[in-house]
Amino acid sequence: MKDHYATLGLGSAATLADIKKAFRQQASLHHPDRNAAADAPQRFRAVQEAYEVLSDEVKRQAYDDNRRRNLLDSPIDTARDIWQNYFNPLL
Numbered sequence: 001m002k003d004h005y006a007t008l009g010l011g012s013a014a015t016l017a018d019i020k021k022a023f024r025q026q027a028s029l030h031h032p033d034r035n036a037a038a039d040a041p042q043r044f045r046a047v048q049e050a051y052e053v054l055s056d057e058v059k060r061q062a063y064d065d066n067r068r069r070n071l072l073d074s075p076i077d078t079a080r081d082i083w084q085n086y087f088n089p090l091l
Contacts, residue, residue: 004050004063006085012064016055023051 005012008022028034030043037043053059070078 002046002049003067003081003085004053007046007050008054010054012067014054019051019054023047023055027051 005014008014008019008026010018010022014022026047027044030040030047032041032044035044053063
């Protein structure tokens with residue numbers, strides 16, 4: 001499961017204004033016209049997807065519910081995802 005909050009660099013308590021601001025920053029950073037990196041289009045699509053989900057109140061609620069359920073249902077997968085999404089980029 002993708003962590004849309006991490007994609008935008010936000011916590012789960014972010015407001016709609018925070019989400020919009022983070023989207024603009026990340027979209028500008030990863031837009032293929034401005035970023036020549038090979039993974040820029042992929043990262044830009046991930047930012048767009050995160051914004052589409054988190055900016056819509058109904059989709060965000062469903063995503064948050066699913067996210068909480070996954071944390072409880074599969075702690076090993078959750079730990080693996082956390083490691084890969086948060087710590088691997090730092091190493």
